[in-house]
Amino acid sequence: MKSHSRTISGATPSSLVLVLLAGVLAATAFSGCGKTATASAPGAPPTVEVAVGMEKPISEVQEFSGRLEAIERVEIRPRVSGFITTVNVKPGTEVKKGDVLFVIDQRPYQTEVNRAEAASKSARAKAELARLELSRAERLLGDKAIAQREYDERAAGQKELDANAHAAEALADAARLNLEYARVTAPISGRISKAEITLGNLVDSSAVLTSVVSIDRIYASFDGDESTYQRVAAHNQSGRPIEVRVGLLSEQGFPHEGKLEFVDNQLDTRTGSVRMRAVFANEDRSMAPGLFARVQIGGGNAKNALLISDNAIGTDQSHKFVFVVGAGNKAEYREVKLGPMVDGLRVVRTGLKSGEKVVINGLQRVQPGAPVTPQLVPMAAAAGGARDEGRLAKNDANGKD
Structure with a gap:
């Protein structure tokens, strides 16, 4: 059997080892070039962006x-009882004060008006006759033709009949008023609801016919x-x-x-x-x-206020806080009380002083009392904060590779 100790293309094992070592060194050199120039050195304080709170006069809202x-809202109820003979309600439309909405059968009330007016006329006639008789009695009393007692009786009778005439007229007025109430009108101008009771139903003062609201x-x-x-x-x-x-x-x-x-x-x-x-x-x-x-x-007159980005605000249970970069670039924990948003920035009522530098990005890497590497930027509205956080976290991560 022939030996196959030679490699492909005739390279020796020793030369192949040299090629592999050269490749590893080249890859290591290439990865080292990937670090940015601004990367933090291992163990250096984290890089954060800071900004000075913005002061300007605002009128808080x-x-x-x-x-x-x-x-105004009125429930329409009838003042008299009877059968509904007319319904003039178009749901959801506007009505004016005095428009007739419902009509209750008027015949019984018209009859009562006629009776009361007749009784009033009779009472007035009796009262007028009593006044004439009293006038004659005055002349007779002057001639000593009648006794004082008879004159007094006639005077009292005239007053009684006159009072009866006024009572009869009052009853006639009440009858005319009930006849008027048989026409149910809108008490205010506005938009009407639907008719709760329809044509032909018997109603009394407890029934709600519809409602009207002012608009x-x-x-x-x-x-x-x-x-x-x-x-x-x-x-x-x-x-x-x-x-x-x-x-x-x-x-x-x-x-x-x-x-x-x-x-x-x-x-x-x-x-x-x-x-x-x-x-x-x-x-x-x-x-x-x-x-x-x-x-x-609105809040009335404009007053000076300190404003910061919402990115700078953290939450500790029910408390809001910010980190301020103080002496020696050390982070200081500050509890703050906040106001409304104005032009994309948050009003700080208490807890922050004018001119102090507030951490607005990189908040999650800051510890109270720990040093940081601040980068001063303008205070801006909370837009793109997540992108900036990612960029700073990437820089810190590169510095720790």
Whole structure:
């Protein structure tokens, strides 16, 4: 059997080993060139981006969820009983004050009016005759033709008949009023609901025929928090107007402008909120009672505020915090109280001072009191934060290879 100790293409085993070693060295050199020039050295403090809080005057606004409510809402009930003979209700349409909505059988009430008017005329006639007789009695008493007692009786009789005439006229007025009530009219202008009781049914004062809600103006009711109450209560009590804006679920922003009309006199201790209400014009009829509303309430005069990116804010259970780079580039833990968003930045009410450098990217690699390598960047709105976090984490990872 022939020996096959020679390799392919005639290379010896020793030369093949040399080629493999050369390839390993070349691969090692190539991988070393992949590190960036900005990579941190092994054991160096993590690289983070920091920015100085932005100061500018702002007029704070706060947003709440609420519901639209009708300023006036009336349940239409009949004032007299009877059978419904006419229904003039078209559900969902607008009606004007005084429009006839239902008619109850008027014949019994017209008959009562006729009877009462006749009784009133009879009573007036008797009262007029008594006045004439009393006038004659005065002349006879002057001539000493009748006794004083007879004159007094005639005077008393005339007063009684006159009172009866007034009572009969009052009964006639009541009968005419009941006849008028047989025509059920709209007490306010607005949008009507459907007819709850239809033609031919017998109704009384306990029946609800339909309902009408006003639509020219509308309320937006919402629950404000304690800080909002403290901010707007003084303005409201002094009569100074507070602007409120509303946006519906299908709308962008807050296109409807109104005024804060009502702030309740106490806070709900269970929720820490206070009931508030604003009023809005509704000329285009786009707002209807019951709709969900996004409510934005203004804060009055502009005041200086410190703003930071939301990327800089961390959460520790129920507390919000930031890391500030202090002396020796060491991270300091600061608990902060926050306000609303303004132009993409978050208002910081307490916990941060003007001019301090806040970590805005690389937050997850920072430990309280530990040194960091800060890179100063402008304070910007929280956009692209996840991308920057990934870039910084990659740089730190490259530095630890």
